Amino acid sequence: MRAFLWCALLLAVLAATVWRLETGTGSFSGDFLSLVGAEASPQSGGADDVEAARHIVAQDAGRAIFLLSGKDRGVVTTAAGDLAQKLLALPGTAGVTSPANQQERLGKLMALYGLYEPGLLAEKDRQALMQGKGEALYQRALQTLFSPEMPVSARSLAADPFFLLPPFLLELAEKAGGGSGIVEKDGLFHAPVYVALRDGTGLAAGQWVSGVSQILAGLDLPDGVSLRRTGQVFFSQAQQVSARLDVQRIGLWASLAIVAMFLLVFRSWVPLLLGLLTVGSGVLAGFASVLFCFSSVHVIALVFGTSLIGMAVDYALHLATVPLPGGDGQARLRRILPGLLLGLVTSVAGFAALAITPAVLLFQIAVFSATGLIAAFLTVFFVGPVLPQRPVRPFWLAAPALAAVERFYERLRLGRRARIAALLVMIAAAALAVMLVRGDDDIRRLGRVDPDLRDEAATISNVLSLGARPFVIRVSGASAEQRLEREEELRAKLAPLIVEGALQGLLSPADFIPSLRRQQQDRALALQALYGPYGDKLAQNLPVPVNGPASAGLAFDGAVRAALPELAALAYDDGSDLVQLRGVSDVARVEAVVRQADYARLIDPVEMISRQLGDYRHKAGFALALTALAALAIATWRYGWFTGLCVCAAPCGAVLAALLGSLLLGVPSNLFTTMALVLVFGVGADYVLFIAESRGVTEGHGTSLAVFLCLLSSLFGFGLLATSSVPLVSDIGSVIALGLVAAWLLAPLMARDTARGGEG
């Protein structure tokens, strides 16, 4: 009856979960950045900086660049135009900018700025007027007036008789890095095609990249024209494909191996069914709990949570390996219940420690894993005993092997002094780990970079002077006007660095819309140095009167934002703007200049996110330490202080072995490998607790076999990850494989030799 009620409850949870997903009130999230820094940071401005970094990286994720190169300018331009048309027609493309469609863009800019010319001076015109060189601008106006390429109208003449707007727009294009213009370099013409995606993440991005691949496959490039592409979307998709293929391969082999293991050992589907029910119910409960707590389950939480719950298959294995003679299912359960409960409490305590960190990502993993593990335990508790009970019946080939392993395992015992020595060795190992292990949180090292894409990115970055990393400056200010004024001030401070080559260029909202103060100054300057002395002379050649500039300034409002989509990336919230830096070659000098302005902060998104991951790594490490303390408390309560210390030392030793072993293998210490250590600790604690609980009772042999089967299933499930081509995945696999083998060996060594109570 209890089993039926529990299954009914699980089905109800399943129905509620499906309903929540179907109605859109709950969802998956694949955007890693959405969780990074989602929590408030105690450092002043830190949270805003992380938010800004996420904004920049998200913007980058939604952009792609194609570069066509060849010796013939016209051929390259036409090929770029053809490609742009194809990309524009591709579902998921929001917009395409190529050399061929800049005229349309300029028309829109002219329409926006048309009435504000006198307040929009190019820097070189401003300097000319300040230096009293109004005569040159007057002469330029006369020449422009009679130049055939200039479409003069009565209206445009009345608004801008000295033709001050075209230089402003030209300068704006230069600030923007030449826009999408042709670049001539090394004897070749390069035509960039910039693509904005509607969604640079998840499934949509994958479909878009597939579409691009089809376009490129069918593209008939002219002779001598080459094509390169770059963009975060290509890297991430290539990485996802690579990771997916690895995980599919590993998953297939792991599943086959685990199924084969169950069938070889039990010659029955029942233990396998119990294992599946246990893990399945755990995953369902974990997923549902996160979905109902957060409304969105992050993929990383799902992956790690599922991995951690994977250890719950050990519960099913323990139940299935208890010798049958002497009891039914309930009797079997009673024999292992203390060990299961201790293992569960220890693991849940560990995950609870993860939950007390402020990191949303870790909190989700904690909720997922703790809830899931409890549900898995309850499945074994309620359902395990009512299923048909099957004895361990290994095939003849497996039987002697398992017996040999059991004999070996039974001999792994240490006396009190040896355990004291082992404790000292572990303390020394811990000291060694503290000295040698250094965190490496660089997010760029987590993935496998496709070498072709890397080369193409390097070429495009070199041709377009993009610089290796997307630095930005976050400019704070109480109002849009104040921020614009500060950006103008900042540009003036950074201008010498551009001249000296430490910086290729920068682009800020103030470049598009100067502050009202600047516009008023420019208007006054134009009136005093140009309209005043030369207005009447110009009027003699014009059919319209030359009046001084009188229009109000161009305000930074919603209409302007709508007309200038570039501002979406630069003015991203109400309190701060972003200034994009291009081609930073001397970070220290830029940083020194920025530091002089208390309203500005230099942000390196890659470094910022890596630092955040480092913060998470520290928190996960702290949680691991708390878990160890909780395990020590439980073990001491259960076994007394010395044996408790030894029991607790077993998983700690496994963690140290994994840590130092991965150091020898060159596996970096980062958030994800630290989470793998959490799993190692949880599994290691289970092993030693099961062994400790079984020592001294007749069913001890069953436990040795169970622990060995647990090790095998975990190695199949996690250890094979070490063979992945994706560094992140293989690193996790390596740590887990090392840790689990160490945990398996240490469990019988550190567990005492009597059943319970007193010193061993």
Next chain:
Amino acid sequence: MRNLACLLLLMLIVVAGVNAAHAESPQPGGPRLGADQYLQGDFVMERHLAGFEKPLTSRGHFVVAPASGLLWQTQEPFAGTTILTPSGIDRLDAGGARSHVASGDQFAAIARLIADMLAGDIAALKDGFAISTRQQEGGRWSAVLTPASGNPVAAAVSQLEAEGGQFVSQVKVGRPGGDFDLIALENQSVAALPLPDEAAQFLGKGSN
């Protein structure tokens, strides 16, 4: 740079006229101005602005070479030179000071049209314009080009009207709002490259 497009369209008309002049049938797209030739002549440009009777009038000399670009030298009322090449537009003031006005890539599509036109490929113009031509007596002809929907040039040019015989004699560039430029071309001649030194210093020798 739709304004640049206007100038290039003007070049198209001029060159089309040359092509027509060399053709047995004066249709744009006939035998082309050779890659080893250039065209030169004088111009009078009247800039008519809506609401004003008196136009802005300028006079000068021009040189166009298919592979190099256009030299537009205003002599009256003020001296000044506009240099248009595939890589951009530059200006020379009366004192000889040169300034860059725009990058050439922004009108590369139009420059491409010129190349197509020089190659006798009328289809290139048909992609962006509705073209109607009319044959007149004495070998004279006229053509009306209306920017097609979606052609960015339409924002600056409402219609182009050209007429001529052996050479294009007049071009009217109509603009939205009623303004228009009327350009009369005179004393035109075709010669073999290289360009004369005065033009060559700005356009190169005239070959690729």
